[in-house]
Amino acid sequence: MTTSQGHAAGFLTRERIIARPGWSRWLIPPAALAVHLSIGQAYAWSVFKTPLEKGLNISGVASSLPFQLGIVMLGLSAAVFGTRVDRNGPRWAMLVSSACFVTGFLIAALGVWTRQYWLVVLGYGGVGGIGLGIGYISPVSTLIKWFPDRPGMATGIAIMGFGGGALIAAPWSASMLSAFGATGNTPDPDGIALTFLIMGLAYAVFMSAGWLLIRVPADDWRPAGWDPATRKTGKLITTGGVSAANAIKTPQFWLLWVVLCFNVTAGIGILEKAAPIFSDFFAGSNPAASFAAAAAGFAALLSLANMLGRFVWSSASDVIGRKNIYRMYLGVGAVLYLVIELTTNANKVLFLICAMLILSFYGAGFATAPAYLRDLFGTYEVGAIHGRLLTAWSVAGVLGPMIVNAIADAHRDEAGPARYTTSFIIMIVLLVVGFVANELIKPVDPRWHEKDGTAPEVGAGADTGEVNR
Template sequence: MGTFDGLKMALSKDGAVAAPGYSRWLVAAAALLIHFPLGQAYGFSVFNAPLVKVLGSSLTSVGWIFSVAIIFLGLSAAVFGKWVERVGPRKAMLASALCFFSGFLVSALGVLMGSLPVVILGYGVIGGTGLGIGYISPVSTLIKWFPDRRGMATGLAIMGFGGGALVGSPLAVNLMKYFSEGSQYGGIPATFVTMAVLYLGFQLSAAWIARIPFAGYQPRGWVPGKVDAAHIASNGAGDFPVSEAIRQPQFWLLWGILLLNVSAGIGILGQASLMAQKMVGISAAAAAGFVGLLSLCNMAGRFIWSSFSDRIGRKWAYAMYSGVGALAYWAIPGAAASGNMLLFVALFALVMSFYGAGFATIPAYLADMFGKKEVGAIHGRLLTAWSMAGVIGPLVVNAGRDYLVKTEGLADAAAYSTVVYVLGGLLVAEFVLNLFVKEPRSSAIPANTSIPGMLSPQTSSK
């Protein structure tokens, strides 16, 4: 067998099957390695001001780079979800790595050309496609490795995406500073190329480590059909193909739940610094620390609350995210008006942790509903809700604030308070949708088959 044939075999789904004894925690590490670079997208705003200066564009125009990336994340996840299931995690992770790498390189070329459309093509379209493929690439595999702890497993992986900006943002700032001396482009092209190479190393490592469970695998001490009372896939009888899953009302209820959860949170992320400065009067430096804290809470919530959902059930978890989250949103203006800084920060931290949890728990919720066989493809279709939320959330916060200030004459603090009440209302709508989520029915499932304990706590083996 030649080198090319050996590489082809290694990247194939069959070539990625683990030998007995392979640690599933290595697969969790691979998921972190693929998601961590992709999470840099959340910190792309550090490039906005430098790009405005170098390209001579407006901040609104430059903002489309991130928006297009999120749109293509959702679209590519939907389009390529079935392909990811078919080819396995290794080939999908490699495709993601090459797209993300190429997107940075094309963006660097766009800056050198002074062309914003080329930068949008690079980071937004090509890089965004890499974001979508990479985001879903480990999900189905993790759920198969961790049938006893689905929420924890997906939360661990998606935590990497939430935390990517914590490193990516200061890395980008310091690289631009380092490369800016003598550069008419503010060091941006060299920064893009450097980050592309660094992130490629992480993602190629993830592709090498990733493995699919061998036939007959099950965690030690786990009894299929007995452990997880909140899903129908414990014995494989409830596995839905993606073509059937997307015709179920449960899919669209979960789509709406994710849309509302993300819309409420993503709008806050984009304006958290300015909101804190206007609502409680803190300095720009303190606001930067506030934003960093929210990023940590976003990341931690993905692991902590999604793991907790393994104990209480996914439906109760989303009832908490939306119900308690709405109350927290509505309490923020009062905390700001009273000058209670500690409560203000704590409430924001809580809602950001629920925002992250909404992302991390949704793959497990899908597996509970539709089984694990094609959950990656189903998850990909669901992520179109993220694409739409990436437009709706910022629109509610930014356009809503502008209308209240410029048309209604409200002060910034009062305008942001009103916007926060609206965001709380989105979570109330999410709470209501979650009430209607019940077990789906399929022609492949006997009519008398039920899903016991949809609202009941679950147990899991250690």
């Protein structure tokens, strides 16, 4: 290796980014947000669907492929590269994520410019999807180590960014597409390509702020006034550490996999068809001119609930415990679906409240999962374990929309809420199964803990009280 290569590698190593004394841990959430707000653009893909369909003369199914492949690659890359992310450190991971995510936009721009749509799928979905997965997990273990006293709040801040990225990307993308003549009945494909290009370059700058700012705490660092030795721990909170390879051999991992998969399935089914569901439930209750705006407003409110739930409920889990908060996500979620089933379209306000709470639990399930993993398996390879857990998202991302769409299509001759009755009953059953899986989670057997003394790290024994029962 040449001297320049060695210096470049050194710049990215974990040892190079150990924080000096006095470094504020509150600089770490903004670093994580710089990445998560960027990769959260994936939730705004729908803005490009119609321009691509009309501009490149492709079908609606084809226009969904980049997003669907991106979500699949998110789960797969998080699982495959999770251990390397933990080993090489957050700066390396966030830089690789930035490179893949930005390159995905540039390849997509080239694909539209040359009218080769397969390049859009490969770039945005394939290469960009790898960036999604690595970027999603890259700051998790770092945040948990900086905030051993409030891990749920810390990861909630970052993962809230992924849910909120679309709130920035959607209007920004729409305004550029309009300015470059890429909207209307005859959109200019070159305008779509230019939009991809500008977004890629802008995200390169924004995400660079994240990997340049990120730091890891020194081994002996503790938050001011926090002493794990003098505080109690919950029954589920380990003081050891479990490797990613061993974690997937435990029943706790697979029970939590079921919990996350079914919680996400129940939420994404509504999120993916928000406007059509609102239309089927309340068609005729508004003048035609205002009804489309009402349906779009409903979808926006659900996105807002998805984002806020990631921070609010995940932060609450630091007080009441991870197992208890998932009891709420799953148990209360099932009750809310039942309320919608029983009241159908009798009360629009009640329907809106129930749907927003369900979506807040959907987002919170993502944000609370890393802290739950940290409680169960320690901080040793929590990023890698989190990566493997995200395969539940890949499954749910297919399962939820498939259930809702297939059943709605099968009942297309029926009007109103009846099109979704069976779907919502299935969601109730899935949430109940998830609730049972959560109840079966017990402390991890110490025989799975690492024995070489390297496993217990900063925050391994954080106090959340005797709440994880």
